Amino acid sequence: MADIKSALSHLECSKTGATYDPFKPMTLSSAGAPLLARYDISKAKRTLTRNALTHRRTDMWRYTEMMPINNLPGLHTLGEGGTPLRKAPRFKDPYGLSSLFIKDESVNPTGSFKARGLSAAVNAALERGIDTFAIPSAGNAGGALAAYAALSGTRAHIFMPADTPSAFIQECRSAGADVVLVDGLISDCGDKLHHLNSSGEWFNVSTLKEPYRIEGKKTMGYELFEQLDGVLPDVIIYPTGGGTGLIGMWKAFNEMEELGWIGSERPRMVSVQASGCAPIVRAWQHGQSKAEYWQNAKTSASGLRVPAAIGDFIILDILKKSNGCAIAVSDEEMIHYSNEMAHLTGIFPAPEGGATLATLHSMLDKGLVKREETIVLFNTGSGYKYLEAFSNSGKKHLAN
Numbered sequence: 001m002a003d004i005k006s007a008l009s010h011l012e013c014s015k016t017g018a019t020y021d022p023f024k025p026m027t028l029s030s031a032g033a034p035l036l037a038r039y040d041i042s043k044a045k046r047t048l049t050r051n052a053l054t055h056r057r058t059d060m061w062r063y064t065e066m067m068p069i070n071n072l073p074g075l076h077t078l079g080e081g082g083t084p085l086r087k088a089p090r091f092k093d094p095y096g097l098s099s100l101f102i103k104d105e106s107v108n109p110t111g112s113f114k115a116r117g118l119s120a121a122v123n124a125a126l127e128r129g130i131d132t133f134a135i136p137s138a139g140n141a142g143g144a145l146a147a148y149a150a151l152s153g154t155r156a157h158i159f160m161p162a163d164t165p166s167a168f169i170q171e172c173r174s175a176g177a178d179v180v181l182v183d184g185l186i187s188d189c190g191d192k193l194h195h196l197n198s199s200g201e202w203f204n205v206s207t208l209k210e211p212y213r214i215e216g217k218k219t220m221g222y223e224l225f226e227q228l229d230g231v232l233p234d235v236i237i238y239p240t241g242g243g244t245g246l247i248g249m250w251k252a253f254n255e256m257e258e259l260g261w262i263g264s265e266r267p268r269m270v271s272v273q274a275s276g277c278a279p280i281v282r283a284w285q286h287g288q289s290k291a292e293y294w295q296n297a298k299t300s301a302s303g304l305r306v307p308a309a310i311g312d313f314i315i316l317d318i319l320k321k322s323n324g325c326a327i328a329v330s331d332e333e334m335i336h337y338s339n340e341m342a343h344l345t346g347i348f349p350a351p352e353g354g355a356t357l358a359t360l361h362s363m364l365d366k367g368l369v370k371r372e373e374t375i376v377l378f379n380t381g382s383g384y385k386y387l388e389a390f391s392n393s394g395k396k397h398l399a400n
C-alpha cells in the first residue's frame, strides 16, 4: 500500500472541458462551473484491481489511485466511508421486496455522509497549503468540516441558518469552529460568507465550489459495486440537496467503466427532495435542463433545504441518462417512513433517509420499480440530530 499513489492528472471544467492544474488550491472554473478531478486511468489500472482491494484498508481511502491525495501517511482521517450495505429482509413480507438494501451512511464520523466529502476536501486543501476553511451549511456539512478542522488543527468558519436545530450548531461549537448564525436559508449563508470573505482568505468548501468533496462522495459508488459483488443495483434512491453524492456516484461508475470493471450499464438514479424545497423535481417535471431558485424553502430535512444547486444541470442530465426520475415527498411522509425504516430495520435514519423509503412506496404505486429489482436506499445520516423534527410531526404517526 505504501508505494501506491494517486493517479490524479488534472481538473476539468464540467461546462467547457478546459483543464486546470490540480495541485493548486482551486474553486470554480473560469466559466463559473464545478471542476471535476480526472485521473490517469492506465496508471491507476496497474495497481487498482478488485483483487488488490481485498488487502486494503476498509475506509474510503482504499481507492487510493482514484483519490486526490498524495500524502497518505499524513492523512487526517476519522475512518470515513466503508459503511455497511444492509439487506432489509423484513420488507419481503408484506411488501414483496426481495432485494432491498439500505446503504447506511449514518455510521460515518459525525453521523452523516458529509464526512466523506469534507474529509476529502480538507485533506486535499491541506496538501495544497490551506489552513483556514469556511462553509455555508444547513446542518451536517458544518459538523463534518468542524471535525476535520479540529483533527488537523486548522480553522473553520461555519455559516448556518439561525433556525438550524441545536445539535448541528453544538457539534460545530464543541469542535472549536467559529459559528455564524444567519437569518435566512443556506443560500443567504453563502452570501454572508462571501461578503465577510471578500479578501478570499478563507477557503470556501461549499458543495461543488471546490473540486474534492465530490471525490469523497464518489466512493459510495465504488463501495456499492464491491458490496454487491461486482454488479451495480437496478435502482438507487438518493435524497438530493446539492447533489454531490449523486454526481459523485455517477462519476465513480464512469471511472469503473474506464477501469474495465463494468460495462455501460447504469442504475436508474432517483432524486428525492422535500415538497417544501424541490427545485430539481420541478425542473425534471418541466423537462428543463437547469433548475430555478425555490422560494421560501421549508423542510425539517436540513440536508434537503437547498433552494439552488450549482450542479443542477449535471444532476438533471444524470437523471435523464440513467432513465431515472425526481420525486418530492412531504415532511410528514419523511417522518412516517423514517419511523417505518427504524421499525423494520433497526436503523434510526435522518428524515432524508426516511424520504427515500417514502419515495420507494410512491414508485411502487406508480409502477416505476419492480419488486424483485435490486434497490438501494441511501440513509444519508443519523436521526439523532433531528429530534425536534421527530417530536414535532412524529406523534400523529406513532400508531404505525
Ligand SMILES: *Cc1c(COP(=O)(O)O)cnc(C)c1O
Pocket: 112, 114, 139, 140, 141, 207, 239, 240, 241, 242, 243, 244, 245, 246, 302, 303, 304, 350, 352, 353, 380, 381, 382
Ligand atoms: C447534505 C445532506 C443530503 C444531501 O446531499 P447532497 O449530496 O448534497 O445532495 C442528504 N441527506 C443528509 C442527511 C445530508 O446531510
